[in-house]
Amino acid sequence: MATQTDTSSSAVVTGSFEGDLRRYLRGLGGLLVFLLVWWVGAMTTQPSYLVPGPLESVRAFVDLFATSTAIVVPILGSSLVLPTGLAHLAQTLFHYVPGLLLGAGCGIGLGLTMGWNGALDDWLRPLVRVLRPIPPLAWIVFAIVWFGIHHTGAAFIVFVGAFWINFYGAYGGVEGVSGELTDAASTLGVERDLSMLKLVALPSAAPQVLTGFRTSIGRCWMIVVGAELFGAPGVGYEIINASNNLAMATSVAYMFLISLAFLCMDVGFRLLERRDLAWR
Amino acid sequence: MALSSDSSTGRDSREKITIQNVSRSYESTQALADVSFSVAEGEFCCVVGPSGCGKTTLLRAIAGLDDPDGGSILVGGDPVTGPGLDRGMVFQEYALFPWRTVRGNIRFGLDRPACDCPDCEARVKELVDLVGLDGFEDAYPKELSGGMKQRVGIARALAVDPEILLMDEPFGSVDARMRDRLHGELLDIWTQTEQTVVFVTHDIDEAVTLADRVIVMDADPGTVQSTFSIDLERPRGRTARDFVDHVAQIRDELGSPVETSH
Numbered sequence: 053m054a055t056q057t058d059t060s061s062s063a064v065v066t067g068s069f070e071g072d073l074r075r076y077l078r079g080l081g082g083l084l085v086f087l088l089v090w091w092v093g094a095m096t097t098q099p100s101y102l103v104p105g106p107l108e109s110v111r112a113f114v115d116l117f118a119t120s121t122a123i124v125v126p127i128l129g130s131s132l133v134l135p136t137g138l139a140h141l142a143q144t145l146f147h148y149v150p151g152l153l154l155g156a157g158c159g160i161g162l163g164l165t166m167g168w169n170g171a172l173d174d175w176l177r178p179l180v181r182v183l184r185p186i187p188p189l190a191w192i193v194f195a196i197v198w199f200g201i202h203h204t205g206a207a208f209i210v211f212v213g214a215f216w217i218n219f220y221g222a223y224g225g226v227e228g229v230s231g232e233l234t235d236a237a238s239t240l241g242v243e244r245d246l247s248m249l250k251l252v253a254l255p256s257a258a259p260q261v262l263t264g265f266r267t268s269i270g271r272c273w274m275i276v277v278g279a280e281l282f283g284a285p286g287v288g289y290e291i292i293n294a295s296n297n298l299a300m301a302t303s304v305a306y307m308f309l310i311s312l313a314f315l316c317m318d319v320g321f322r323l324l325e326r327r328d329l330a331w332r
Numbered sequence: 333m334a335l336s337s338d339s340s341t342g343r344d345s346r347e348k349i350t351i352q353n354v355s356r357s358y359e360s361t362q363a364l365a366d367v368s369f370s371v372a373e374g375e376f377c378c379v380v381g382p383s384g385c386g387k388t389t390l391l392r393a394i395a396g397l398d399d400p401d402g403g404s405i406l407v408g409g410d411p412v413t414g415p416g417l418d419r420g421m422v423f424q425e426y427a428l429f430p431w432r433t434v435r436g437n438i439r440f441g442l443d444r445p446a447c448d449c450p451d452c453e454a455r456v457k458e459l460v461d462l463v464g465l466d467g468f469e470d471a472y473p474k475e476l477s478g479g480m481k482q483r484v485g486i487a488r489a490l491a492v493d494p495e496i497l498l499m500d501e502p503f504g505s506v507d508a509r510m511r512d513r514l515h516g517e518l519l520d521i522w523t524q525t526e527q528t529v530v531f532v533t534h535d536i537d538e539a540v541t542l543a544d545r546v547i548v549m550d551a552d553p554g555t556v557q558s559t560f561s562i563d564l565e566r567p568r569g570r571t572a573r574d575f576v577d578h579v580a581q582i583r584d585e586l587g588s589p590v591e592t593s594h
Contacts, residue, residue, distance in 0.1 A: 235397050236427040238415040240441035240492065247444075255431040331431045331472040 104301035112301035113137075113308050123285075126203045137309055144286030144313075147203040148276045151210025155272075156265055159215040163222025164257070168249055180219075188213035189278045196282070206276060206284035213275040214268045221264015225257025259329055266321050273314050287313075347406075348373040348496065348528040349394060354403035356389055363389040364400065365553035376522055376529045378543035380536055380582065386554025387532045391498050394530060395421045407496065417441065420489030424501040426481040428473040434460070434484050435469040441492040459487040462521060479510035486518070490525065497522075499531045503538070515541055519566055536586075540578045541568055548585050558585055 087106055094105035104112070116137030123139045124131050126146050134142060166173045166180075191212050195205035229252060237252045280288025287306045294302035349371040356364040363386035371377045379387045392398035394405055396415040405412045407419065420441075428437050438459050442452045460469055463483035473481055482502055489497060503511045519542065522529055533539055539546045543562050550557040560582060568575050 230427075232423055232425060232427040233429060235392075235395075235415075236421070236423060236429075236488075237440070238397065239395055239419065239421040240488070241417050241444035243414075251440075252429070255429070258431070329431075331433075331474065 101298045101300045104304055108301045109304040109308070112299070113305035115302075116305050116309065137305070140285070140287045140290045140306070141309060141313060143203075144276055144280065144288065147207035147279075147284065147286070148210055148272060151207035151276070152214045152268065152272050154207075155211040155214025156218040156268055158211075159218030159268075160222040160261055160264075163219040163224075163261075164226055164249070164254070167223040167226030167257075168245075168253060184216055188216075188275050192279060192282055195279070201279075201283045203284065206279040206286070209279040210272050210276050213272050217268040217271055218261070218264045221267070222257060222261050225260030225264075226253050228260070229253045229256045259332060262325050262329065266318065266325065269317050269321060270314060273310060277310065346373045347371070348375070348408060349530065350406040350409075351390070351394070352404050352406070354390070354393060354400045354405060356386065356393065356398065356400045356402075362553035364393075365555050366403070367549075367554065367556055368403075369547055369556055369559065371528055371530060373528055374526050376519075376531065376542055376544045377547060378531045378533060378539035378545070379547045379549060380533055380539045380586075381549030381554075381557075382551045382586070383534065384554070385549040385551035387534075387549055388500055389554070390549075391421075391500050391530060391532050394496075395419050395498050397421075417492045418494055419496045419498055420492065420494035422482070422485045422489050422497065422499040422502045424504050426473070426478075426485045426505075428481055428484055428488070430473050433470050433472055434465055434476070437473070437484050438487045438491050440488060455491065459491055462490070462524075463487045463517070477510075478506045479514060482506060482514065483517075486521070490521070493525075494527065496528045496530065499529065501533055502531075504533070504535075511538070516567060518542070536579050536582050537570060540564075540575060540582070541570070546582060548582060550586075560585075 090103075090106050094100070094103045094108075097103045117135040119136045120133050121136040121139040122131050122133045123143055132139070132142070162176075166176055188209055191209055192201075192205075195201065195208045199205040199208055233252050233256060234248060237248060242248050242251055276286070277288035277291070280286045281292050283289065287310055291303045291306045294300070294306065347370045351370065352368050354364055354367045355362070361384070363384075367386070367390060379390065381387050389398055393400050394407070394412065396412050396419065407416075429440065432440065435456055438456050439452060442455060456469075460466060463486055465480065465483055465487070468476065468480065473484065476484065482505075485502065503514055506514065515538070531539075531542060540562055546560045546562060548557045548560065549555065560578065562578055564572075564574055564578070570576075
């Protein structure tokens with residue numbers, strides 16, 4: 053048989069070096085304009101604590117790492133001394149990470165099962181409709197009475213937030229599995245429902261599951277700060293604590309810190325996605 | 333259901349597929365009404381007809397992907413109760429697993445149940461050679477053209493060495509030049525493997541190019557209208573007088589101008 057192939061895979065050049073450079077310069081320009089507006093705004097606003105200036109905020113940010121704070125590691129109970137900024141970030145992560153992972157795990161689990169099993173879907177769909185619209189932060193009252201507003205309570209709120217986003221990612225992903233692919237798999241010897249889930253539904257739903265998880269990383273940062281404004285320890289608590297002392301620059305410094313933490317997680321996860329979803 | 337065996341289909345050649353009085357209706361349309369015919373072992377059989385004549389439904393029923401309301405389908409004498417590895421299927425829109433490479437797609441059927449790996453690798457290599465995809469083993473489907481995707485589809489179906497190959501307008505989304513080449517390749521493969529092929533198409537030229545026998549179906553309700561034997565030497569030139577005559581005959585039989593090749 054002929055071995056020549058009808059490849060037409062001409063490399064598509066997406067964005068030349070100059071195009072990239074222009075984009076970066078524009079982005080930088082936007083940042084500079086923002087800094088200028090901020091700086092002028094801070095200069096002209098009285099009293100000065102209303103808008104802390106950029107320089108003052110950067111100084112406050114640096115100060116977060118100049119002093120140390122001792123925190124207690126939950127469960128272990130041992131104490132840990134870290135630069136103040138990192139210490140409070142760690143406190144946040146102590147409830148953010150377990151809440152996110154557990155919520156994502158349960159959400160993905162239920163989403164996959166409901167998307168795949170019609171009977172379970174019938175049973176639970178109305179319940180999901182009712183519970184889904186409740187904003188995660190509304191559960192704070194139960195977090196407080198059940199767990200107290202500490203790590204467990206805050207983790208619970210994060211759990212609720214992560215749960216729904218991941219639930220919908222997985223549910224939609226499994227529902228969207230093409231019938232043609234399952235047909236192809238059955239003609240190739242896939243008989244059991246569980247094998248079909250593993251061999252076809254899961255890989256096919258993976259992009260949506262991962263997108264759901266990535267979205268939940270961001271959403272849970274918003275939720276976790278919300279929970280901390282109610283008193284759970286962490287960066288969110290420090291924002292309100294500093295503002296109570298009118299140290300607004302410190303509040304801004306903690307806001308930076310949250311932004312940085314989120315960026316690192318988001319970029320990290322995107323890299324992981326790109327590696328694992330090369331087929332898309 | 334008629335149990336008689338003295339039907340018009342002869343018993344001289346061994347019947348691989350026997351379709352007896354098969355009916356299938358959806359809400360408002362009768363896709364198949366009392367369809368009966370048989371396909372001999374090793375025969376290349378094309379089914380042509382206008383859209384809505386139930387030819388795809390029929391193919392899916394043979395594959396075991398669709399359950400007819402009435403009648404029976406026998407494959408090698410046994411009634412079809414579901415999909416099986418004895419019947420490979422090639423889909424119009426390829427239905428490749430996008431998360432698997434060319435190799436991974438071809439291997440899919442070989443891994444159920446998990447088989448001996450060195451053998452599998454050799455088998456995959458053999459199929460890659462057979463369909464002319466050397467050097468593309470690690471490509472993902474999105475990187476392939478339509479013609480190449482369908483070669484993967486064919487290789488994947490052939491991998492488990494089915495006795496019957498069911499093809500649902502497999503070259504419908506491929507451009508004309510590539511289609512001609514794939515016809516030649518498919519006939520080569522068929523000659524080598526001696527499989528029984530049921531090939532659904534709406535393109536009469538394609539049917540006459542490939543088939544030993546062409547089954548012409550009519551729509552609404554879907555029935556078998558007539559059957560043509562094509563006793564021409566392969567490869568068949570499309571300008572040869574006999575070829576043109578066959579095409580004209582089938583076109584007359586279909587009555588109205590059906591969708592012609594793209």
